[in-house]
Structures are given as structure tokens and as C-alpha cells.
Amino acid sequence: MRHIISILLENEPGALSRVVGLFAQRGYNIETLTVAPTEDKTLSRLTMTTTGDDRKIEQITKQLNKLIEVVKLVDLSEGPHIERELMLIKVKAVGAQRAEIKRTADIFRGQIVDVSASVYTIQLTGTSDKLEAFIEAIGAGCVLETVRTGVSGISRGEKILSL
Amino acid sequence: MELLSGGEMLVRALHESGVEYIYGYPGGSLLHVYDALYKQSAVKHVLVRHEQAAAHMADGYARATGKPGVVMVTSGPGATNTITGIATAYTDSIPMVVISGQVMSYLVGDDAFQETDMLGLSRPIVKHSFAVRRPEDIPEIVAKAFHIASTGRPGPVVIDIPKDMTMPNERYEYVYPKKVKLRSYTPPQRGHSGQIKKAVELLLKAKRPVIYAGGGVIIDGSSDKLRALVDRLDFPCTNTLMGLGSYPGTGERFVGMLGMHGTYEANMVMHHSDVVLAIGARFDDRVTNATSKFCPDAKIIHIDIDPSCISKTIIVDVPIVGPVGNVLDEMMALLDESNEVPDAEAIASWWKQINEWRQRHAMRYEKNDSQLMKPQEVIEAIWTATKGDAYVTSDVGQHQMFAAQYYKFDKPNRWINSGGLGTMGFGFPAAMGVKMNFPDEMVVCVTGEGSIQMNIQELSTCLQYGIPVKILCLNNGSLGMVRQWQDMNYEGRHSHSYMESLPDFIRLVEAYGHVGIRVTERDQLPQALEDTFGKYNDRLVFLDVAVDPEEHVYPMQVPQGSMRDMWLSKTERT
Numbered sequence: 001m002r003h004i005i006s007i008l009l010e011n012e013p014g015a016l017s018r019v020v021g022l023f024a025q026r027g028y029n030i031e032t033l034t035v036a037p038t039e040d041k042t043l044s045r046l047t048m049t050t051t052g053d054d055r056k057i058e059q060i061t062k063q064l065n066k067l068i069e070v071v072k073l074v075d076l077s078e079g080p081h082i083e084r085e086l087m088l089i090k091v092k093a094v095g096a097q098r099a100e101i102k103r104t105a106d107i108f109r110g111q112i113v114d115v116s117a118s119v120y121t122i123q124l125t126g127t128s129d130k131l132e133a134f135i136e137a138i139g140a141g142c143v144l145e146t147v148r149t150g151v152s153g154i155s156r157g158e159k160i161l162s163l
Numbered sequence: 164m165e166l167l168s169g170g171e172m173l174v175r176a177l178h179e180s181g182v183e184y185i186y187g188y189p190g191g192s193l194l195h196v197y198d199a200l201y202k203q204s205a206v207k208h209v210l211v212r213h214e215q216a217a218a219h220m221a222d223g224y225a226r227a228t229g230k231p232g233v234v235m236v237t238s239g240p241g242a243t244n245t246i247t248g249i250a251t252a253y254t255d256s257i258p259m260v261v262i263s264g265q266v267m268s269y270l271v272g273d274d275a276f277q278e279t280d281m282l283g284l285s286r287p288i289v290k291h292s293f294a295v296r297r298p299e300d301i302p303e304i305v306a307k308a309f310h311i312a313s314t315g316r317p318g319p320v321v322i323d324i325p326k327d328m329t330m331p332n333e334r335y336e337y338v339y340p341k342k343v344k345l346r347s348y349t350p351p352q353r354g355h356s357g358q359i360k361k362a363v364e365l366l367l368k369a370k371r372p373v374i375y376a377g378g379g380v381i382i383d384g385s386s387d388k389l390r391a392l393v394d395r396l397d398f399p400c401t402n403t404l405m406g407l408g409s410y411p412g413t414g415e416r417f418v419g420m421l422g423m424h425g426t427y428e429a430n431m432v433m434h435h436s437d438v439v440l441a442i443g444a445r446f447d448d449r450v451t452n453a454t455s456k457f458c459p460d461a462k463i464i465h466i467d468i469d470p471s472c473i474s475k476t477i478i479v480d481v482p483i484v485g486p487v488g489n490v491l492d493e494m495m496a497l498l499d500e501s502n503e504v505p506d507a508e509a510i511a512s513w514w515k516q517i518n519e520w521r522q523r524h525a526m527r528y529e530k531n532d533s534q535l536m537k538p539q540e541v542i543e544a545i546w547t548a549t550k551g552d553a554y555v556t557s558d559v560g561q562h563q564m565f566a567a568q569y570y571k572f573d574k575p576n577r578w579i580n581s582g583g584l585g586t587m588g589f590g591f592p593a594a595m596g597v598k599m600n601f602p603d604e605m606v607v608c609v610t611g612e613g614s615i616q617m618n619i620q621e622l623s624t625c626l627q628y629g630i631p632v633k634i635l636c637l638n639n640g641s642l643g644m645v646r647q648w649q650d651m652n653y654e655g656r657h658s659h660s661y662m663e664s665l666p667d668f669i670r671l672v673e674a675y676g677h678v679g680i681r682v683t684e685r686d687q688l689p690q691a692l693e694d695t696f697g698k699y700n701d702r703l704v705f706l707d708v709a710v711d712p713e714e715h716v717y718p719m720q721v722p723q724g725s726m727r728d729m730w731l732s733k734t735e736r737t
Contacts, residue, residue, distance in 0.1 A: 010347060014282060014294065025287045055474070062471035068291045068311065071347040163346070 002031070003057050004076040004083060004153045006161055007046040007064065011037050015069040019046065022067065028052070028060050032085070032128075032150030040163075043071065049128075049151050074161050076153045083153040086123065087131045088113070090145040091138060093120040101138055108134045119144065167337045169298035170199035170329035173262070176305035178205045179339045180260075182233050184224065184599060185209065186217035190237020191277060192264030195329040209599070209628060212620040214241050216592035218248020219618070222257050223556060223593030224600050226579045229384060231258035231312045232596065238264040239277030242323075243284065247586055249319045250288040254583030255405060256382060258317035260308045261285075268296070268325040281323045290318030295328045299335040303343075310343040315350025316469040317382060351468060354485030354493060362440070362464040362481045363497045369438035370509035371460075371516075372398045375421065378405030378582065379443015379467060385488035386410070386575040389442065392491055395498065396505055399517055401429040403444050404567055405582040412571030413551070418517065419526075422450040423720045424564045427525030427731060430720070432517055433458055434727040441465045443487045446477040447583070456725035466490045525718050525731045526568060531711060534684035538562060538637045538710040541688065542569035545607060545635055548692040553605035554579065554597045558590040558614030561643035564716040566609040588617025594632040595625060605633070605696065612638045612665055612707075622675035625703045633695055634705045636668065639712040647715045651730075668707040677703040 009015050016035060023030050028050060035046040050060060057075065064070050076083070093101050098120070105112060105122050108130065114121035124134055128151060135143060155161070167175060173196055177185065185208045189197045200208055211217040214236045221232025232252075236245055242263040252259045266275040282292050291311045293304045301324075308320040366372060374396075380389050386409045393400045393416050400410045401421040410417050419426030421433055433439065439461045444450070446465075451457045454476050465472075465479040466487055473482040483490055528539045542565050545553075555570055556579040557563040563580055572578045579597060581589040594608035608615075615636055625632065637643075645660040669679030678699045680691045688708070695704045721728040721736070729737045 014292075017283070018286060021286050055478075059471065059475060066469070066471055068345065068348050 001053070002049055002051050002077065004081065004151055005048050005050065005061065005064070006074050006076050006153055007048075007070055008038070008072040008161060008163070009035070009044045009046050010069040010071060011042050011044045012069060015044070016046070018067050018069060019064065022063055023050075026059075026063060028056070032148075034150040034152055043163075047150070047152050071163065072161055074155070076155060079159065080156040081153050082156060083127055083151050084125055085128050085131055085151050086125045086149045087134075088121060088123055088147045089135070089143060090119055090121050092118060092142040092144055094118050097142065101142070104134070104137050108137070110134065165337050166334035168195070168199065168329065168331045168334055169295075169301055169324075170195040170331060172298065172301040172335070172337050173305065173324070173329065174199045174203060174206055175337060176302040176339055177233065179302075180305055180309040181230065182206055185233045185235050186211055186220040186596065187235030188214050188217060188237065188241055190239075190241050190264060192238040192266055192326045193235065195326065195331055196235070196264070196324070198331065199329075208235070210624065211592070212623050213618065214244035215248050215588065216618045216621045216624070218245045218259070218261065219251065219586075219589050219592035220596035221259050222248060222252045222589075223579055223596030225252070225257045225259055226593070227554060227576050227597040228600060229382070229576070231260050231309055231317075234259065234261040236261070236263050237277065238266055238281070239279050241277075242279055242281040246284060246288070247588075249285055249321070251581045251584045251586040251589060252319045253288040253290070255378060255581065256316050256318055258312040259319040260305075260312050261319060261321045263321060263323050265294075265323045265325040267327045269327070271325065281321060285321050288319070289321050290316075292321040292323065295322065295324045298328045298330075298333065301328070302337060302339045306340050306343050307345065310345070311348065315348075351485045352489070354466065354483040354490040356493065358481055358483045359490060359493045360497060362483060363494055363501065365438055365462055365464060365481060366396065366440060367501065367503045367505055369398075370506060371436045371513045372396070372438040372440065372505075372510075373432045373436040374398050374400045374440045374442065375403070375433065375444055376400060376406045376409050376442045377403040377444025380406055380409040380487050381443075381575040383443065383468075383487040385491055388488055388491040388495070390414075392494060395495070397510055398440075398505075399432050399514075401425070401432065403447070403450060403582070404580065406444065407567060407578045408572035408575040411573040413573055418521075420567055421726070422447075423452070424568065424716050424718065426568070427523055427718050427729060427737070428517060428520040430718070430726045430729060431520045434725055435516075436461045439463045441479070442491075443467060445472045446475070448476070451477060452720045452726050452728070453723045458726070528714075534686065535709065535711050536685050536688070537714055538565045538639070539569050539714075540685075541635070541637060541708050541710060542566055542609070544688055544692060545609070546570045548696060549605050549607065553577070553607045554594070554601065556580065556590040556594040556597065556606070556608045558608075558610040558617075559585045559587045560611050560614060560645075561639075561647065561714070561716050562609050562611045562614075562637040564644075565637070568716075587614040591615060591618050591632070591634060592621050594634075595621060595630050598630050598632045599628065607633045607635055609635050609637070611643060612636055612640065612662055612668070613642045619671070622672060622677060622703070626676045631701050631703050634703070636705065636707050637710045638665075638668075638707055639710050639714070640665065641712050643712070643714075644716070646712070650715065668705055672703070672705040677705060679705045679707065682706060682708040
């Protein structure tokens with residue numbers, strides 16, 4: 001099963017390499033990874049998605065917790081949560097296709113953020129599934145380039161991840 | 164306000180952290196620090212002949228004393244040479260602080276002379292590491308390093324110091340922190356009371372219990388508590404390779420080491436048990452054999468300070484995360500309060516069964532009719548000669564297993580070996596680290612002609628500092644454990660497991676200024692041992708003892724079997 005692990009990490013050089021290194025060293029898989037400082041500049045918030053059975057995820061979280069720089073950790077997928085990923089996608093847009101792609105982007109609440117004679121650059125936000133559905137809808141054949149941020153997530157309701 | 168240079172701050176902070184000896188080797192990036200060392204006498208430095216040995220010396224010291232060992236090496240090759248030693252300590256949870264020099268901070272990343280990314284290289288084998296970025300941070304980083312290395316599940320910590328952090332003419336205010344604060348590091352202080360209660364209830368109901376104790380008991384200094392619990396419950400106790408000595412090896416309730424080369428009775432007890440109490444042990448693959456067949460009828464209680472050790476390889480029924488000593492105290496208190504006692508009848512019949520298994524005498528070996536000795540009898544002789552009270556270090560291979568099986572350790576911290584990583588070349592420098600700190604104790608390195616050559620250069624260090632360790636080399640002219648596997652699994656094709664062109668060890672150690680005694684016949688051994696611990700007591704003695712190359716280590720678990728599936732000799736299987 002896919003899990004979203006969210007970590008408060010000391011914002012120090014080398015901290016990220018320990019997290020990533022742990023996954024390589026122990027044969028765990030990282031599907032997406034995103035990291036940036038929080039409102040408290042001494043902390044970074046790191047979100048990663050990984051897959052595995054319960055036992056494997058338990059080991060992953062235990063091993064991550066052992067890293068000195070990991071201040072707090074939560075598996076967001078254990079409870080209700082919101083997840084978002086941002087994608088910038090360049091698609092071939094010529095002739096009749098231009099209108100069709102525009103309409104599809106609208107349906108997915110995407111925005112065209114750059115235009116050239118034959119190319120649209122579209123910005124799209126949502127769950128990973130939604131981003132994939134969009135690619136499918138416009139047809140992989142007209143995709144020139146995609147760039148995705150990886151998943152960011154946060155718990156619903158009162159629950160917060162902080163010091 | 165006292166102003167010190169970075170180098171002086173480092174040395175002062177080490178002293179304030181309780182360091183007496185540093186094991187190390189100087190080099191360009193550390194010259195300012197070595198100059199600071201020269202100008203004081205509180206912290207003593209031991210100059211090794213190879214940096215790997217420095218790490219093993221610090222490790223041996225740490226295993227014998229429970230305090231962090233300290234290593235100091237220069238950048239580049241100095242740092243990389245410690246990697247094996249750091250990994251050895253990491254795998255066995257040994258506290259260690261490694262200070263590595265680094266090129267000037269403004270040169271980092273330029274492929275400067277003797278530059279390596281030590282933090283990157285050591286990352287998977289350290290508990291934590293620090294890079295010094297401001298000289299004034301040095302005291303705090305040192306204090307943090309010692310705190311992290313020695314608390315919780317101990318382990319090695321690396322401090323990487325660029326040369327320009329130690330400049331002699333740049334002085335800063337020296338403040339050694341009274342207390343270390345780390346918001347993200349709080350090792351557990353006690354176990355969960357509810358879980359401990361559950362464990363005690365399970366133990367009291369057990370009919371075929373066993374206590375399986377590992378190195379965590381020794382690291383926590385809780386051997387006395389283990390003994391009290393075992394004796395009070397009258398349960399059998401087995402030790403892992405790392406746990407030997409936590410329960411007395413000559414104790415009546417001790418069934419021996421368990422696992423791949425464990426005793427017949429220990430492995431049988433484990434397999435047939437209904438309750439296993441695992442204490443500071445990690446269900447290593449050399450213990451469990453096939454995990455799917457491990458202890459099929461047992462409920463398992465597991466005490467460990469590291470949550471990631473729990474249910475890693477074997478799913479346990481009652482996990483208890485906490486320091487061994489504290490949990491054992493609580494268990495004893497609950498036993499005191501409880502009106503229940505173990506089922507005496509069931510325990511008596513369990514002991515009857517265990518004693519029947521003991522009758523099989525699976526540890527027997529046949530002495531040769533000729534004068535060529537078996538390795539087992541040499542270990543038994545050294546046990547007698549040292550009255551079972553020596554610090555024994557070992558290298559890795561058959562001699563290590565024979566020492567573990569035949570030297571009965573009655574005290575903790577006496578058996579010092581690379582259990583997890585299996586590092587050849589560990590034993591000799593580890594023995595040196597022990598001897599320097601326990602000059603009045605007998606310290607014996609049990610080794611083989613293969614392992615000893617991996618750090619034999621330290622004979623020179625021993626002469627310089629007068630470190631009279633005793634080296635017992637079980638010389639069978641081949642890499643015994645590799646050869647054994649080749650005999651058993653590769654139809655006797657001894658691919659590169661023999662040692663051609665062995666040096667004359669006697670002349671070699673004499674060249675280094677020490678005493679060498681060659682023993683080729685059984686009759687020579689008593690005199691050799693007498694001389695070793697008698698007239699040569701204050702000298703380093705190298706005993707080169709010829710042993711039977713055909714001998715195998717038994718029992719040996721059958722691969723992919725359960726714990727009870729063992730070879731007991733070349734022809735006998737359970």
C-alpha cells in the first residue's frame with residue numbers, strides 16, 4: 001500500500017542525505033519526495049510517498065525516527081488527510097487541438113501559464129491520481145515535457161504536526 | 164573568560180568529556196590539533212601503525228569499560244582507514260567518537276589533497292555525525308557527540324573538523340555545556356508498565372520457558388539483574404555470541420550459546436520453548452536460522468531499547484521498549500508483589516528434559532592420538548591457565564567460535580569480539596585497548612594465522628607503549644571457517660582458503676621486540692602457558708600453536724532449517 005510519510009526535520013546541511021541514504025541503504029523505495037523550510041526556519045517539512053506492507057512501513061518509520069535530525073514524524077495515510085501535487089506540463093497544441101486542450105485543462109481546473117505558437121504550458125494541482133488522469137485525458141502522445149513536485153500533505157481537522 | 168583556539172578547545176572538551184586515551188594517527192589536516200595535544204598532559208595519545216587499528220583499540224576499550232572510545236585521524240586516507248572499525252562498532256552498538264580532520268573548509272568540494280567526504284562515507288555506519296562549521300561550536304559538538312554515542316542504543320559518532328576550524332592564532336571563548344540539549348533525541352528511560360505486567364504474567368504461566376540474553380544486557384550493565392531474574396525464576400538461560408558473560412558460563416542454569424554454532428541444548432531449548440524472554444538481543448540471522456521455523460510454539464517477549472529491533476525479523480507478542488536494567492527492576496518488583504509463582508512441576512519436568520539433552524554431550528570432541536592438538540583443547544587449556552578470568556578478544560572464524568564455545572565467561576565485558584560485522588583483524592588491537600586500561604588483568608587475543616595478519620603491524624605499537632597482551636594463534640595453515648564451508652558445501656574445493664608462505668611468526672614477533680613461543684606438540688603446551696603468564700608476564704607473548712586443520716566447528720545449524728536442525732559432527736545430524 002502507498003503511504004505518505006511527513007517529517008519535521010532539523011533544517012541542517014546533511015539532514016536530507018541521511019533520510020534519503022536510509023532508504024537506499026535498507027532497500028526501501030521512495031516514490032516522491034518534497035522538502036522545504038517551514039515557518040520556523042530551524043525546521044524543514046519533508047513529505048515522501050513510499051509503498052510496502054505494514055511491517056515494512058513500521059520498519060521505515062522506526063528507522064527514520066532513529067535519525068537524530070528527525071524531530072517528528074507522521075504517516076498521513078493512517079488518518080484523514082489532504083494531499084496535493086503540482087504539475088507543469090508542456091503539450092503540443094496546434095490547430096483544432098488548441099481548443100480541445102484548453103477545454104480539458106478547464107475541466108481539470110488547470111491553468112495555461114505559458115503559450116507559444118505550438119505549445120501550451122499548463123499548471124495543474126491535485127492528487128497524484130488526478131494529475132495522471134489529466135495526462136490520460138489529453139493523450140500521452142501530445143505531451144512534450146512534465147515536471148511534478150511530488151506529494152505534499154497535511155492532516156485534516158485539528159491534528160497538526162509541530163513541535 | 165578563557166580564549167582558546169579551535170584545536171585547544173577540542174582537546175579540552177575531550178578531557179572534560181572524560182577522555183584519558185585517544186587512539187590515532189596525525190596528518191596534515193590535524194596538525195594544529197596535534198600541537199594542542201603536545202602542550203598538555205591530561206589527554207594521552209596512542210600512536211597506532213594503521214588507523215583501522217585505532218578504531219578497534221578504541222572499540223576494545225569501550226567494550227571492556229562501557230565508556231566511549233576515542234579515535235583521531237587525519238583527512239582522506241586516515242579517515243577512510245577507520246571505516247571498517249566504525250562499522251564494526253556500529254553493528255555491535257559500541258560507543259565511539261571518531262574525530263576526523265578535513266581539508267580547509269574553503270577547499271571542501273575542490274578535490275583538494277587528502278580530501279574525502281567523510282560524512283558521506285560514514286553515514287550508513289554511524290549513529291550520528293557532525294561537521295564543524297564554526298570553531299566556537301567545538302565544545303558543544305564534542306559534548307553532544309559523547310552524549311549521543313553513549314546513551315540509548317550506543318554507537319559511533321563522527322566529528323569532521325576542517326583544518327581552518329583549529330587555527331592556533333584564532334581564539335574564541337571556551338564554554339563546555341553543562342547539559343546537552345537535543346530536541347529530537349530522547350532515548351527511552353523506562354519500559355511501558357502495562358507491557359511489563361503482561362510479560363510477567365506470561366512468564367509465570369510458562370511451562371517451557373527460556374531466557375535469551377544478548378549484548379544489550381552487557382551494554383546496559385545489567386548482568387547482575389539478569390542473573391537475579393534467571394535464578395529467581397529457575398528458568399534456563401542462553402546467551403548470544405555478544406551476550407556471553409552476562410550470565411555465568413559455568414552457571415547451572417546456563418545452557419550455552421545459541422544459534423548457528425550454539426550448543427545442542429540451547430538450540431533445543433529455544434525450539435521447544437513455550438515462552439521466550441529475549442533481553443537486549445536482536446534475533447540475528449545467525450541466531451534464528453530460518454525465521455519461518457523459529458520457535459514454533461513460543462510466545463515471545465522482547466526487551467530492547469531500540470524500537471526498530473522489535474519485530475524486525477521475528478514478530479514478537481509482548482514488545483517492551485526500554486533500558487534493560489529498568490525493565491528488569493520493574494519485573495522483579497512485580498514478581499515480589501505477585502502471589503503467583505512459576506509452575507514448579509512444569510519447570511521441573513522442563514529441566515528434566517533439558518538435562519536429557521545435555522546428556523548428549525554435543526560439545527565433545529575427539530583428541531588426536533598424535534601430538535597434533537585440536538583447537539578446542541587449546542582453548543580449554545587457556546581457560547584453565549587464566550582461571551577463566553581473562554579478558555579474551557578474538558578475531559573472526561573458527562577460532563572465534565571455539566573461544567566462544569569453550570572459554571566459559573563468568574563475568575560480563577570479558578568476551579570481546581566482532582559479533583555482528585565479523586571483522587578479521589579486530590582482536591589484536593581490541594586486546595591492546597583493553598590492556599592499556601586494565602594493565603593488571605590478563606588479556607588474551609585468540610586469533611588465527613589468517614586474522615592476525617590483518618593488523619599485525621600493531622606489534623610495533625605494543626613495543627612503544629609496553630602493552631603486554633598475549634596472542635594465542637590457533638595455526639591451522641588455512642582460513643578455517645571458509646575451508647569448513649568448502650568442505651561441507653563445495654565438495655572440499657578449497658578455493659583460496661589456504662595460506663601459503665606464512666611468515667615465521669616467532670622471528671617476526673622477535674623482530675618487533677617481543678616473545679614468540681611455538682607449540683607444535685601437545686606436551687609443549689603446559690610449559691608454554693606457564694612461561695606466558697609467568698616469566699614473560701610483562702612481555703607481549705605470541706603463542707603460535709599448531710592445530711588440526713581438519714577440525715570443524717560443531718554444532719552447526721543446517722541452513723534454512725529450524726533451530727533444532729544441526730550437524731553435531733561430520734557424520735551426525737539431529
